[in-house]
Amino acid sequence: MEVKASSKSYPVYVGNNTIAQLPELIEKHALHKNVFIVVDENVLGYHLKKIKSLITERMRKVVVVEYVANEKSKNNKSVEEFYDCLIKNEFGRDTLIIAIGGGITGDIAGYVASTFSRGVQFIQVPTTLLAAVDSSVGGKTGINYGKTKNLIGTFYQPEFVLVDTSFLKTLKEEEIVCGLGEIIKYAYLGDDKLYLTFRSELKQIMKLSPKPTTKMIETCINMKASVVQADEMEGGLRKILNLGHTFAHAIEVEQDHKIKHGQAVIIGLVCALYLSHFKGIMKDEKLVKYISLPLFLQDKITLDKCNVENIYKVMLRDKKGRDGKTKFVLLSEPGIL
Ligand SMILES: NC(=O)c1ccc[n+]([C@@H]2O[C@H](COP(=O)([O-])OP(=O)(O)OC[C@H]3O[C@@H](n4cnc5c(N)ncnc54)[C@H](O)[C@@H]3O)[C@@H](O)[C@H]2O)c1
Incomplete structure (x- = not known):
């Protein structure tokens, strides 16, 4: 698959055990051989052998940094630690940064890649379902600042994205549910037919059945690629990818990140559907x-008692608010937003 963003076109490789091809792909794309690998600590724990096999004599210099990925460590302090490590190991402009992990690792490593030495080469290797279907593609990087999610960030496209579905096998069920959150979002961005396909395949994807999971990842990436192609910098159309996210980000902050992003997205999608109905946009x-698709997952999500007033205040502060107004993506049915 190819993402044809206006700033850069790049391929997305999807398959099982594709990670073994990484050194070859680095050569094929004529990328730098000074390699800085940022790897999620859990991925390193579960997949040490695979990560070790990436370090070959084809690379000039390799430094592997273990990153404890959570919304609290997705911050400026971690960014500074990455910069310090890059400087200490004498990395310069000819650096290739590889992010191996979920959406948090990809977002922060991408931000470091886009800012270190005014931008160095970058590869995304997503290892969660959420990162595979969504965050690894499209070039949004970022960190949290103060109490606002992803407030600081850049648009910075990778050299390529390598999805290896073998990583997904070690995911906890709650992380698969998180991925389903973004998948359901794509179901609403598609059409009724796609929605019904997604609904019928949901149980198989929860079990990570290889064929439907790979197909679902490809469908979501293709949808994201076509939106990014039309509007890379989120001037208009790309805003539809924020469906459910104004609620989700506010819930995450109000819950002090005790709820995962993907779970908050599922709640946010339910809120977006109810608001669409309340506004008369969606019929009874x-x-x-x-609403049956996100509700199917309700037993998998625990939400502590939340303060609605606080959620509202956070939404007003959300970066997508303009002129003191909070904006929502609403829909009358899948594909009609
Ligand atoms: N840039 C974008 O376009 C974009 C889009 C959507 C979401 N996001 C961001 O993505 C983040 C959420 O991503 P996420 O859900 O992947 O969270 P994450 O990166 O925190 O990963 C979830 C958990 O899974 C673990 N993990 C990762 N891979 C694993 C594997 N293969 N086996 C076992 N455990 C593994 C991690 O250690 C972590 O504990 C949020 O910060 C959100 O803002 C960004």
């Missing part, structure tokens, strides 16, 4: 039909 029977 459509609400009943289309």
Whole structure:
């Protein structure tokens, strides 16, 4: 698959055990051989052998940094630690940064790649379902600042994205559910037919059945690629990818990140559907039909008692608010936003 963003076109490779091809792909793309690998600590724990096999004599210099990925460490302090490590190991402009991990690792490593030495080469290797279907593609990088999610960031496209579905096998169920959050978002961005396909395949994807999972990852990436192609810098159309996210980000902050991003997205999608109905945009029977997909996962999500006033205040502060107004993506049915 190819992402044709206006700043850069790049391929997305999807398959099982594709990680073994990484050294070869670095050569094929004529990328720098001074390699700085940022790897999620859990991925390193579960997949040490695979990560070790990446270090070959084809690379001039390799430094592997273990990163404890969570919303609290997705911050400026971690960014500074990455810069310090790059400087200490004498990395310069001819650096290739590889992020191996979930959305948090990809977002922060991408931010470091886009700012260190005014931008060095970058590769995304997503290891969560959420990162595979969404965050690794499209070039949004970022960190949290103060109480606002992803407030500081850049648009910075990778050289390529390498999805290796073998990483997904070690994910906890709650992380698969998080990926389903973004997958359901794509179901609403598609059409009724796609929504029904997603609904019928959900159980198989929860079990990570290889064929439907790979197909689902490809479908979501293709959808994201076509939106990014039309509007890389989120001037207009790309905002549809924020469906459910104004609620989700506010819930995450209000819950002090005790809820995971993907779980908050599922709640945010339910809120977006209810708001669409409340505003008269979505009819009664459509609400009943289309809310069934996120509600199917309700037993998998625990939400501590939350303060609605606080959620509202956080939403007003959200970066997508303009002129003191909070904006939401709403829909009448899948594909009609
Ligand atoms: N840049 C974008 O376009 C974009 C889009 C959507 C979400 N995001 C961001 O992505 C983040 C969420 O990403 P996420 O859900 O991947 O979270 P994450 O990166 O925190 O990963 C979730 C958990 O899974 C673990 N993990 C990762 N890979 C694993 C594996 N293969 N086996 C076992 N455990 C593994 C991690 O250590 C972590 O504990 C949020 O910060 C969100 O803002 C960014």
